[in-house]
Amino acid sequence: MRIFVTGGTGFIGSHFLHRALHKGHEIVALRRPKSKTRIPLETDPLWLDGALDEEYSEHLQGCDALVHFAAHTPNPPYDSYENCFYWNVTATLQLFDQARNAGVQKFVVAGSCFEYGKAAEEYDKIPVDAPLQPTASYPSSKAEASKALVAWATEKKVQLQILRLFHVFGVGENPNRLYPSLHRAAVSGENYKMTLGDQVRDFISVEQVAKKFLQAVTSDSPVSGEPRIRNIGTGNPQTVREFSEYWWKKWEASGQLQIGVLPYRDNEVMRYLPEV
Numbered sequence: 001m002r003i004f005v006t007g008g009t010g011f012i013g014s015h016f017l018h019r020a021l022h023k024g025h026e027i028v029a030l031r032r033p034k035s036k037t038r039i040p041l042e043t044d045p046l047w048l049d050g051a052l053d054e055e056y057s058e059h060l061q062g063c064d065a066l067v068h069f070a071a072h073t074p075n076p077p078y079d080s081y082e083n084c085f086y087w088n089v090t091a092t093l094q095l096f097d098q099a100r101n102a103g104v105q106k107f108v109v110a111g112s113c114f115e116y117g118k119a120a121e122e123y124d125k126i127p128v129d130a131p132l133q134p135t136a137s138y139p140s141s142k143a144e145a146s147k148a149l150v151a152w153a154t155e156k157k158v159q160l161q162i163l164r165l166f167h168v169f170g171v172g173e174n175p176n177r178l179y180p181s182l183h184r185a186a187v188s189g190e191n192y193k194m195t196l197g198d199q200v201r202d203f204i205s206v207e208q209v210a211k212k213f214l215q216a217v218t219s220d221s222p223v224s225g226e227p228r229i230r231n232i233g234t235g236n237p238q239t240v241r242e243f244s245e246y247w248w249k250k251w252e253a254s255g256q257l258q259i260g261v262l263p264y265r266d267n268e269v270m271r272y273l274p275e276v
Contacts, residue, residue: 001026001064001217001218002026002027002028002062002064003020003026003027003063003064003065003217004028004029004030004056004059004063004065004099004104005017005020005027005028005045005066005067006030006052006066006069006070007068007069007070007071007110008027008030008069009031009032009037009038010069010070011038011168011172011173011174011206012069012110012165012213013029013069013070014038014039014172015038015170015172015207015209016210016214017029017037017041017045018037018039018042018210019207019210019211020214020217021041021043021045022042025218028048028059028063029045029046029047029048030050030056030070031047031048031049032049032051033050034049037172038172039171039172051091052087052091052092053087053090053094053095055098056095056098057102060102060103061102062103063099063102063104064106065105065106066099066104066106067109067213068096069110070092071087071088071138072084072086072088072138072141074112074138075176075177076136076265078136078138079137080137081137081140081141084137084138084140084141085140085144087141088141089141089144089145092145092149093148093149093152096152100156100158104158105158106159106217106221107149107158107159107160108163108213108217109145109146109160110163111145111146111162111163111164111229112138112164113126113164113165113166113233113272113274114138114139114142114269114272115132115134115139115142115146115164116130116132116133116134117132117133117139117269118133118135118269119131119133120272120273121269121270123273123275124273125275126273126274127275128229128230128231128275132146132147135267135269146162146164149227150227150229153225154226156225157224157225158225159221159222160222160227160228161216161220161227161228162229163213163230164230164231165232165233166202166204166233166272166273167201167233167272168203168206168209169203169204169205169206170205170206172206173206178240178243179247182244182248183247185253185255186248186252186253186255187253189253189254190255191255191256191257192244192248192253192255192256193261193262194240194241194244194257194258194261194262195260195262195263196259196264197240197241197242197243197244197259198239198240198241198270199240199264199270199271199272200237200238200239200272201237201240201243201273202233202234202236202237202238202273203234203243204232204233204234209232212232216230231274231275232274232276233273233276234276235276241259244257245257
């Protein structure tokens with residue numbers, strides 16, 4: 001299968017490329033100039049260096065599917081609403097139009113659990129039809145992208161799946177996020193400052209996520225013009241404190257978890273659990 005991938009050097013995109021190339025798929029991957037994958041690849045895809053809003057019609061010819069991981073400032077501090085909406089909505093739709101005009105019929109998009117925002121706290125487990133009530137620029141742009149892409153795919157009669165990711169962790173993750181910063185402190189023998197850790201989350205490994213995306217591309221075939229949205233998680237609730245304590249013990253850390261030293265973030269949503 002020939003697959004066009006955006007965000008191929010990002011955290012999840014790197015793991016997807018590793019899995020897809022290992023399975024023998026032909027990959028055309030878009031990356032920012034000079035960017036490198038978060039993990040080593042056995043073989044390289046056909047790399048395209050450029051921004052999301054450039055012309056790629058020639059390279060989209062002959063592709064069976066487009067897998068979209070690229071996202072503008074997915075980690076805090078988020079960029080402005082204007083920039084997030086341009087890259088995550090407008091530029092994305094422009095690329096998808098190029099792809100459809102080039103003959104691509106299958107689209108798989110990485111969504112975000114943060115699209116649900118404050119609505120997440122109203123559910124024990126969030127259904128995909130829950131209202132979208134994001135609380136910041138990046139998740140707002142992803143929520144608008146979901147709405148726009150669903151309407152676009154319905155009108156254009158193409159196959160679209162949006163996989164809303166819950167809390168993905170693993171090798172290659174942004175170093176400022178929980179798992180890598182926790183690991184860094186554990187292996188260096190330092191103490192680790194954290195909040196009380198009462199936030200309830202669904203942590204899923206990046207390897208599991210890469211597998212689910214490849215299955216969505218190669219196996220699942222939603223009806224053209226009938227977009228499908230899915231939550232991607234394990235279904236197993238875990239507090240941030242439980243997650244941290246598990247890995248701290250597993251890594252045999254000599255330092256201490258300093259629980260409750262840090263405050264929660266502004267507008268912290270305390271419960272994010274998917275209906276999967």
